[in-house]
Amino acid sequence: MTIPPPRTTAELPPDPSGGPSADRQAPQHGAATFYDPDRHPWPPNAAQVRLFVLALALLGLPLAWWAVSR
Amino acid sequence: MTVHAPPPETATATTATPVVGTHLPPEPTSVESDLARAHAIAGLVLLLGAAAFGIMVATKFTAPQFLGDRAALTWGRLRFAHTQGILYAWLMNGFFAFAYYAVPTLSGRPVLSRALGWWLFWIWNVGVVLLGWVMVLSGTSQSVEWGEFPIVVDVITLGAFLGFVAQFLAPYLRRPRAGLYVASWYYALALTFTPVAFVIGQFVPEYFAPGAIGAILSGLWIHDAVGLLVTPMSLAIAYYVIPAVTGRPIFSHFMSLTGFWGLVFFYPLNGIHHYVFSPIPMHTQQIAIMASIFMGLTVIVLVANLLLSLRGCARLTMSNVALRFVWVGTVFYLLVSLQGSFQAAMPVQEQIHFTDFVIGHSHLAMAGFATFIIIGGILHAWPRIAGRPFHARYAHWAFWVATIALVTMVGDLTIVGMQQAGMWISGASWIDSVVASRSAWMIRTVSGTFLAVAFVLLLVALLRRPGAEDTEEAPAGAVTSEPVAARGAVVSA
Numbered sequence: 001m002t003i004p005p006p007r008t009t010a011e012l013p014p015d016p017s018g019g020p021s022a023d024r025q026a027p028q029h030g031a032a033t034f035y036d037p038d039r040h041p042w043p044p045n046a047a048q049v050r051l052f053v054l055a056l057a058l059l060g061l062p063l064a065w066w067a068v069s070r
Numbered sequence: 071m072t073v074h075a076p077p078p079e080t081a082t083a084t085t086a087t088p089v090v091g092t093h094l095p096p097e098p099t100s101v102e103s104d105l106a107r108a109h110a111i112a113g114l115v116l117l118l119g120a121a122a123f124g125i126m127v128a129t130k131f132t133a134p135q136f137l138g139d140r141a142a143l144t145w146g147r148l149r150f151a152h153t154q155g156i157l158y159a160w161l162m163n164g165f166f167a168f169a170y171y172a173v174p175t176l177s178g179r180p181v182l183s184r185a186l187g188w189w190l191f192w193i194w195n196v197g198v199v200l201l202g203w204v205m206v207l208s209g210t211s212q213s214v215e216w217g218e219f220p221i222v223v224d225v226i227t228l229g230a231f232l233g234f235v236a237q238f239l240a241p242y243l244r245r246p247r248a249g250l251y252v253a254s255w256y257y258a259l260a261l262t263f264t265p266v267a268f269v270i271g272q273f274v275p276e277y278f279a280p281g282a283i284g285a286i287l288s289g290l291w292i293h294d295a296v297g298l299l300v301t302p303m304s305l306a307i308a309y310y311v312i313p314a315v316t317g318r319p320i321f322s323h324f325m326s327l328t329g330f331w332g333l334v335f336f337y338p339l340n341g342i343h344h345y346v347f348s349p350i351p352m353h354t355q356q357i358a359i360m361a362s363i364f365m366g367l368t369v370i371v372l373v374a375n376l377l378l379s380l381r382g383c384a385r386l387t388m389s390n391v392a393l394r395f396v397w398v399g400t401v402f403y404l405l406v407s408l409q410g411s412f413q414a415a416m417p418v419q420e421q422i423h424f425t426d427f428v429i430g431h432s433h434l435a436m437a438g439f440a441t442f443i444i445i446g447g448i449l450h451a452w453p454r455i456a457g458r459p460f461h462a463r464y465a466h467w468a469f470w471v472a473t474i475a476l477v478t479m480v481g482d483l484t485i486v487g488m489q490q491a492g493m494w495i496s497g498a499s500w501i502d503s504v505v506a507s508r509s510a511w512m513i514r515t516v517s518g519t520f521l522a523v524a525f526v527l528l529l530v531a532l533l534r535r536p537g538a539e540d541t542e543e544a545p546a547g548a549v550t551s552e553p554v555a556a557r558g559a560v561v562s563a
Binding site: 056064066067 | 359
């Protein structure tokens with residue numbers, strides 16, 4: 001299964017509609033940039049996913065139990 | 071979040087991401103500047119009307135004889151005009167405006183039809199908003215919360231929603247790109263869910279499933295309108311503006327994904343928490359409450375991702391008012407979501423239900439989170455859709471007046487809500503709680519008036535041609551995209 005690459009608006013092409021300030025916000029449509037694969041590899045490794053799910057469960061389940069207690 | 075980079079060959083083999091050194095060629099986009107501008111101005115003008123209805127409603131709390139006993143200006147009708155006006159007149163016009171700027175840019179394709187766009191503009195503003203206001207003020211309404219515009223208007227609204235979906239989904243379907251920006255995920259979510267949620271919420275409870283089942287479906291619509299229309303459309307703006315202004319990528323793709331899918335999975339279940347301790351089956355209420363708790367945790371991840379994307383950009387948020395609106399709107403999103411999860415819990419709900427605590431919550435969501443982010447989006451897009459910069463001085467004033475007014479209003483309503491809860495639980499009489507709330511209600515009216523003043527300032531900022539000293543300078547603290555690109559973090563589509 002191919003997971004689509006992450007993309008952000010930082011890599012948008014120039015907007016031809018322009019506008020006086022379009023070029024004054026230089027980072028607006030700069031060079032193509034994406035997630036830094038050194039810091040945030042994609043897809044995440046299994047340990048990262050397990051840690052996330054575990055944290056969600058440990059935080060969420062006690063809170064949910066309290067929330068439905070009368 | 072600590073992560074470890076896989077070996078280069080693993081990354082190449084298992085991911086669809088890095089193709090180093092490829093820059094996307096500039097592609098022609100078809101930003102619909104005229105439509106974007108028209109919706110932005112229409113939204114702000116109609117927002118003044120919706121806010122005026124709100125101020126009238128608020129004034130009647132402390133001066134019940136205000137506006138006399140003319141039926142059209144009674145509290146119930148004005149409230150309908152206020153709440154429906156905020157959703158349809160302001161928020162939806164704002165979403166239309168930014169989508170006409172962002173969707174063609176994100177997808178690289180034009181919207182379905184410019185002619186359809188102008189039809190939708192007039193149908194929306196005349197056939198939905200103005201007709202809806204006239205009908206509810208003249209006494210014709212539907213007894214569905216957040217669906218008070220009558221059935222005639224609902225039919226027109228549904229048609230316009232279908233046009234809205236066709237208009238903005240078409241660019242993505244015409245020639246799908248290999249990947250989608252995170253902002254586009256949220257557009258796809260809103261465009262997919264909204265017509266379904268609208269039909270379920272507007273038509274089914276009134277005509278096909280009255281009673282407790284109708285209340286369940288009505289509750290779903292109340293929260294789906296917020297969670298599956300207002301929230302994703304606002305988050306699309308945030309995910310667009312933050313990287314576009316800072317020139318840096320979103321902090322974490324993993325957090326983007328978990329935030330998005332968490333919202334998709336948990337939010338549709340939330341709505342029934344509006345009817346805790348009601349005749350609706352208790353397990354249905356409990357599922358909604360648990361979903362609300364997990365939704366709060368999801369929002370922590372989602373907002374953390376957005377705020378971490380702003381690391382090191384403190385100066386930029388101070389100099390760039392559009393980014394500042396989006397940033398503060400994002401913080402409001404975190405606060406209102408955690409507040410929502412908290413107040414959905416049974417031990418809290420049994421105290422604050424029917425109090426002004428809930429009204430503070432709804433204002434933090436609509437006038438805080440969604441409104442601030444939409445304003446940020448409009449200001450960001452304005453130089454490109456209007457062909458000239460906005461008046462920065464008025465925009466900065468609008469920010470500070472709106473922020474102080476909103477924080478005052480929400481804080482005031484939250485405190486008086488807890489006071490009302492305490493009095494009711496202690497067995498105090500209803501009228502005693504009304505008398506005790508009087509000063510807080512006056513503060514609410516004054517702060518609401520200042521909020522309307524901020525909207526006027528914003529309208530002036532857009533319409534008034536600025537002098538040379540009234541435009542924003544190039545962001546002093548802007549982080550250019552070069553360092554990121556230089557590291558080779560570039561992906562081909």
